[in-house]
Amino acid sequence: MAIESMETNKGRELTAWKGVRVAVTGGTSGLGLALVRMLLDLQARVAFIARNRDRVERLVRERADARGITGDVSEKGDIYSIAIQILGKLGGLDVLINNASSLGPVPLAPLADTNCEDFELALQTNVLGPFRLTKALLGALAASAREGGRPLVVNVSSDAAINAYPNWGAYGASKAALHHLSGIWNAELASQGIQVISWDPGDMDTPLHAVAVPDAEPTMLKRPEDAARELIAKIADHVLPVTEASP
Amino acid sequence: MIPASVPTQRPPDARLLVVDSGGRIKDVLRASFPTLLRSGDIVVANDAATLPASISGVHQRTGRSIEVRLAGSESVFHEDVRRFSAVVFGDGNYRTPTELRPSPPELRPGDTLQLGPLTATVLRLLDHPRFVMIRFEGPSASIWEGLAHHGRPIQYSHISTPLAVWDTWTPIAGLPVAFEPPSAGFALDWRTLDAIHRRGVRFATITHAAGISSTGDVELDARLPFDEPYRITESAARSIRRARATGGRLIAIGTTVVRALEHAVSIHGSLRETTDVATNRISTDTELCVVDAILSGTHEPGTSHHQLVSAFVDQRTLAKMEQILQQHAYRTHEFGDSVFVEKSRGRAAEKEPVGFVTGYRHDDVLTKAISV
Numbered sequence: 001m002a003i004e005s006m007e008t009n010k011g012r013e014l015t016a017w018k019g020v021r022v023a024v025t026g027g028t029s030g031l032g033l034a035l036v037r038m039l040l041d042l043q044a045r046v047a048f049i050a051r052n053r054d055r056v057e058r059l060v061r062e063r064a065d066a067r068g069i070t071g072d073v074s075e076k077g078d079i080y081s082i083a084i085q086i087l088g089k090l091g092g093l094d095v096l097i098n099n100a101s102s103l104g105p106v107p108l109a110p111l112a113d114t115n116c117e118d119f120e121l122a123l124q125t126n127v128l129g130p131f132r133l134t135k136a137l138l139g140a141l142a143a144s145a146r147e148g149g150r151p152l153v154v155n156v157s158s159d160a161a162i163n164a165y166p167n168w169g170a171y172g173a174s175k176a177a178l179h180h181l182s183g184i185w186n187a188e189l190a191s192q193g194i195q196v197i198s199w200d201p202g203d204m205d206t207p208l209h210a211v212a213v214p215d216a217e218p219t220m221l222k223r224p225e226d227a228a229r230e231l232i233a234k235i236a237d238h239v240l241p242v243t244e245a246s247p
Numbered sequence: 248m249i250p251a252s253v254p255t256q257r258p259p260d261a262r263l264l265v266v267d268s269g270g271r272i273k274d275v276l277r278a279s280f281p282t283l284l285r286s287g288d289i290v291v292a293n294d295a296a297t298l299p300a301s302i303s304g305v306h307q308r309t310g311r312s313i314e315v316r317l318a319g320s321e322s323v324f325h326e327d328v329r330r331f332s333a334v335v336f337g338d339g340n341y342r343t344p345t346e347l348r349p350s351p352p353e354l355r356p357g358d359t360l361q362l363g364p365l366t367a368t369v370l371r372l373l374d375h376p377r378f379v380m381i382r383f384e385g386p387s388a389s390i391w392e393g394l395a396h397h398g399r400p401i402q403y404s405h406i407s408t409p410l411a412v413w414d415t416w417t418p419i420a421g422l423p424v425a426f427e428p429p430s431a432g433f434a435l436d437w438r439t440l441d442a443i444h445r446r447g448v449r450f451a452t453i454t455h456a457a458g459i460s461s462t463g464d465v466e467l468d469a470r471l472p473f474d475e476p477y478r479i480t481e482s483a484a485r486s487i488r489r490a491r492a493t494g495g496r497l498i499a500i501g502t503t504v505v506r507a508l509e510h511a512v513s514i515h516g517s518l519r520e521t522t523d524v525a526t527n528r529i530s531t532d533t534e535l536c537v538v539d540a541i542l543s544g545t546h547e548p549g550t551s552h553h554q555l556v557s558a559f560v561d562q563r564t565l566a567k568m569e570q571i572l573q574q575h576a577y578r579t580h581e582f583g584d585s586v587f588v589e590k591s592r593g594r595a596a597e598k599e600p601v602g603f604v605t606g607y608r609h610d611d612v613l614t615k616a617i618s619v
Contacts, residue, residue, distance in 0.1 A: 067388060080413055080416070081395040083296075084298070084299070084391065084394065084412070085392060087296065087421065088325050088328065088387075088394075089325070090325070091324070091325035091422065092325075092421060092422060136413070138437075139294055139417070139420040139421040140421035140422065142421075143294050143419075143422075146482060146483070147482050148482060188437075191440075191444055
């Protein structure tokens with residue numbers, strides 16, 4: 001892991017992540033879990049959010065330095081409870097990774113066969129949840145910028161946000177909205193020093209992908225750890241100060 | 248004045264009574280606040296988010312229901328989430344006016360308070376039967392979770408619907424350390440911050456754990472404001488020093504900012520990075536050293552907030568302000584209208600206020616704002 005960490009930080013001090021405050025939604029499986037573990041290895045201060053209390057507690061037992069929060073970003077009533085705990089447990093925030101996602105109908109279905117409730121769940125989880133959580137945390141992110149930081153919000157997107165794949169209607173439409181939301185946030189918040197990006201990890205071997213495409217060959221899919229490494233490098237480009245490259 | 252009974256942070260018709268340094272008084276739409284600023288000024292706000300600091304539960308020794316309102320803490324450090332001063336009420340909730348709330352059962356050191364998932368111990372009484380120092384048990388992560396899930400915003404009877412946490416967070420709210428909202432900051436939405444920026448005005452924040460505004464007890468209310476911890480970062484202090492060095496005015500958003508900045512200056516003799524506890528009381532006799540103007544809510548005479556505003560203007564101007572606020576039915580309390588008060592030139596001279604001009608209309612637009 002140490003070698004991987006160094007690879008993600010070429011041109012930066014390995015200690016550059018130390019103390020950076022990061023919150024990851026959907027932090028107990030797939031990409032989110034890989035991000036939490038790697039960021040902790042880099043000595044970032046990490047809070048993660050997930051719906052299942054048992055899984056949250058299990059990860060906290062595995063990594064005592066992780067701040068676990070049980071909550072559902074698709075529930076409006078959970079957002080400020082989550083925000084209070086992120087800020088209380090981290091003492092502020094530099095990076096928010098909106099990673100939790102919903103496929104909508106499972107198994108995937110054509111739009112014509114998609115129940116409104118399933119579409120609503122995709123929108124709540126993939127669009128409104130990230131919007132609400134980002135809004136609740138904007139003050140803390142702006143404070144980070146005023147203190148000389150370069151705060152960042154990452155919205156985890158998908159190529160389904162760009163391409164019209166049959167059967168991915170609820171997911172694709174919601175991710176498209178999230179993708180566009182990211183661009184508008186980014187334009188509007190530039191004056192506050194807050195960056196917002198949308199990022200597509202590619203097709204990963206995750207529980208979510210297994211539900212969406214049960215017969216996919218896992219070896220043909222990206223490992224979530226590889227995607228996490230890519231994202232951490234990208235975040236570093238946005239957030240961390242650049243230092244002289246190591247020889 | 249009439250109580251603002253709806254938890255809308257920025258109603259389009261929110262009003263602003265402007266008192267300039269010459270004692271001239273006007274009223275405008277609050278949305279025009281940026282037009283009162285000049286290039287080179289600095290606006291300083293309190294970026295504390297508001298804890299859900301009302302916690303219901305049971306006093307274990309007697310089995311009686313209680314409501315604990317967290318009222319103060321020792322620092323704004325996020326790990327310091329165990330020890331709080333608190334005002335304790337007997338059974339009931341915010342719908343009963345605070346002054347009519349029943350007393351709690353007799354509180355003794357060592358008593359256990361079971362507050363939903365949170366367990367607290369009474370450490371000592373703070374010279375009053377309903378004002379105590381408590382300590383939450385367990386790790387800080389569990390305390391944060393318990394507060395987040397079980398706490399509710401402190402609320403008073405002038406608002407009938409239950410407040411949600413989002414009603415109490417200003418747009419710029421960051422670290423959740425305030426016990427009641429630093430409500431002057433409700434005026435600052437992101438559009439306003441952009442407008443301020445475009446006018447060449449700096450913006451900085453401090454973090455100040457705004458305390459409770461009413462205890463329901465005359466004797467305790469006389470002790471308000473309680474001690475309040477705050478933090479002024481080096482970057483904020485530097486921004487303020489730069490603005491003042493070039494002749495810019497310091498406009499404080501809310502009474503907590505005035506209290507913290509003036510406290511820090513009284514300690515150090517100048518404004519610098521400070522983490523401390525504000526114990527000062529600002530009133531008519533206070534000579535303001537660093538703050539030039541305040542944007543604040545409208546406050547009723549007799550409150551500590553009202554006393555603080557009296558440090559900016561002479562008594563006659565203050566009386567004139569009160570008269571206008573009453574006559575023109577300004578809304579008061581945390582979701583009410585606002586005042587913008589510049590420190591009076593030669594406050595001691597007790598000059599007659601120049602007069603009052605109303606520029607406010609319900610269909611007014613920003614361009615109707617006055618220039619000061």
